[in-house]
Amino acid sequence: MSTLPAFANEPVLELRRAPVRAQLQDAMDALSPKLPLRVPVMIGSGERTGAELLSTDPGEPGRVVAVSTRATEDDVAAAVQEAERGLRTWRALPAAKRASALIRAAAWLRERRLEVAALEVRECAKPWPEADGDVCEAIDFLEYYARSAIELDAGPDLLQVPGERNDMHYAPRGVAAVISPWNFPLAIPCGMTSAALVTGNAVVLKPAEQSPGCAHVLVRALRAGGVPASAISLVAGEGDVGAALVAHPSVHTIAFTGSLPVGLEITAAAGTVAPGQNHIKRVVSELGGKNCVIVDSDADLDDAVPAIVSSAFVYAGQKCSAAARVLVHDAIADQLIERVAGAARVLVVGQADELATDVPPVIERSAQERVNRYAALAREQGRIVARVEAVPDRGWFCPPTVAIELPRDSPVLNEEIFGPLLAIDRVRDVEDACDIVDGLPYALTGGLFARDPATVRYVRQRTPVGNLYVNRGITGAMVGRQPFGGNRLSGTGSKAGGPDYLRQFVEPHVVTENTMRHGLVV
């Protein structure tokens, strides 16, 4: 396994070429007759089939994409028990063996790339380029963590002196519960799950109730790659299933990506030590954001405007990294507002399966209602400078909106909206902008458009965000290139797709052996 070639990101489709685009329709045609998919509860080699949970196409809510079994509390208990059993053999394998299972899972996905992307288009209304990017990212996580695990397994070099041998290595923590969101329906569960697995943990995966179909694909990929069934179980369901999993005393690690309130509940619940529980649970969490883009007076608006608009509106603003707020220097604010508003007005709102679509529907009715509430508040407290009212009449569409002149304490400026609503705020200067960013509870991503190297240095040094992007869009972190994750209330600061991510799933062990025997070094 030491012969693995160096990691390289899986290339996304070159959709600017017509023959490549033509393949997409074929993939969709191949998927359509298979819908709705059936997603059972998968515990070890057992499957329980039910039909309680329907995931539907957000752009066509009448279309059922997957019919899933809703896991019960008994299922959760059985899954954890199975994981404890599976753990024994799985953790005993050499790291390289586990890594090769990930590599094979990546190959399995690669062979089905377009069909899996088509499923994301349907189940989560991910537009094609985003869906393809998500599948590529899942492949990247598998390939990257496989390599990281082999490196980690070698252990660090310790100081050695005559007469003793010091060895440090990393052991798996135990059973990991993975609770994943729907917005990157393959990549995020894949990243968390494969990181736990490759370091020797066994996983129970509870995917978002909106995207069990995609999670099912992931479990099939991992098992096809050679991860034993006992090491990866799937329990679809809603919040109660996740809560039961978090509370289970045999769970060691909880990897969660989702909203702040749920993340805090998990952290609190995980802090309770049940009778007979001999470990402290570790929570790895990736939570919300209120991501700001700072635009200084010397910014190139030709670059800034398209980058801001795409960061805010691609996938209808439903990325944790999406731009929510622009902090623009007074000197160029009028110009920037006019151009961002004009660029937002030409956004095409439409179905995810159409390549011309810029803004697809949001995930579900409650999300649509939430975004509309914030938009109404923005209208009340400030001024709307762009709103694309022409949206399809079926589906959970939200008009992309740009708001300005909001009071600084407005919820629109401070709370995570997770939808196609962008607020622009004037600032005196970059220092003022940094103060605002510093005052927010979140610290996930941030952007800066500025050309003076001194300004870049200043913002770098002051910003609390986990990922700062300078003179480019603020979404689209790539595995191995932009390790991703937030600070403060945005998460525990673990960096997915980065060199230290796997450490969240292991515990260090040090063994020191006396090698002196009767004065002889043996």
Added chain:
Amino acid sequence: MTDPHPDPDDDQLERSIRQIGADLASAFPSSARHPLRSLDARAMDFASADQELKAALFRFVDVTPACRSLDDLARHLREFLREVPEAPPPLAAAMRIADVKAARPAVGAAAAAGVRHMAHRFIIGETPASALGVLSDLWHHGVASSVDLLGEATVTQPEADRYAARCDEALRELARAEAGWPSRDVLERDSIGAIPRTNVSVKISALTPLLRPDAPELGRRDAAERLRPLLRRADALGAHIHIDMESLDSREAVFDLVLDVFSEEEFARGPSAGMVLQAYLRDSPEQLERILAWAAESGRTPPLTVRLVKGAYWDHELVQATQHGWPAPVFEVKAECDRNFEALTRRLLEARPAVRIAVASHNLRSVAHAIAYNRMIGGEDRDLELQVLRGLGDQLQDALASRGFRVRTYCPVGDLVAGMAYLVRRLLENTSNESFLHEQARGTSLDVLLAAP
């Protein structure tokens, strides 16, 4: 497989290229033979030699129009230069001065003047009206022109409307003024017929905010809405419209737009129009076959003029492909690009009169090859147009004009803010180690410069 055309006699062709190249070189204005010694030329020499300095200089030029005051400008200059590990002595001095607050406006003013001076070399005026003097001078020296309206990126509909309005205004203004120019047969007629004096180059990306690489139809339709009125105007004025080619992201939209619009009944007889083929693209031969097949089928008159270029977005294309893990769409070896350029030149020359050909290059070898091959296959000089960029090809332009060729100079018009992206691209071209101009400026011998790629 047999080639449909007789294999050119390579030796004879090479001899003729050398002869034509040498003759053109001897017609270069004398200043060219002692390399340019203007201030910006020297700055460029410095810059080509040192990558960090080049980056600092480009970043400075690029930010100039966005600076709010001379003080701000001087501060930027100092910060960029600070990132150069070993600044040459004159620049180190400038940095020290820029550190002194009181001196900053003076440094800023000097630097701003430097950038403006540089820009003037490439951009002939802020508006078409203010450019008329230069255009008329060129004409009187036997040089035709194509005017390009520089602009900021189009991201909104009003910006697209404004650009279209500027193009329309330019067409009218140029046509009115150019009607008064004396007649120049070389510049106004080839064996197919009349060639318009008024010539405007248009960028599709400026005509719509909707160009999406993944969904070309959308932008194509929107741009067509604004292009048609311009074509009608050009037709009414007897002017030529040339559609520029930009990066590969918009290639499909531009290509399809051109072929579609010129297939429309309304534009089957005019105006005179053209498009661009980029020889640095590996798939350019197939693209050319598509153009030729279209030309054969549509039989449009006057035929489209195909402007053959190497391509202005080479670095961008390579970086973008590398970042995405895509195969490079451009040749990565300069000689391959040059050989492809020559192959496409021959194909185009042979395809006349289904198309007109304009060879746009500052490379003496590429130009001499086109002239030599044209003569070898019995073509007339006037059925091959040669084109250069203002500021980069001035000497070649003079040489070509003095030898009686039809040469057209591409003349950008716009203010400094609008022109910055263009200016930086030209500076990049001028300082690129692989460019012909750079080789020539370094004093490489004519023999080497004219050798087959």
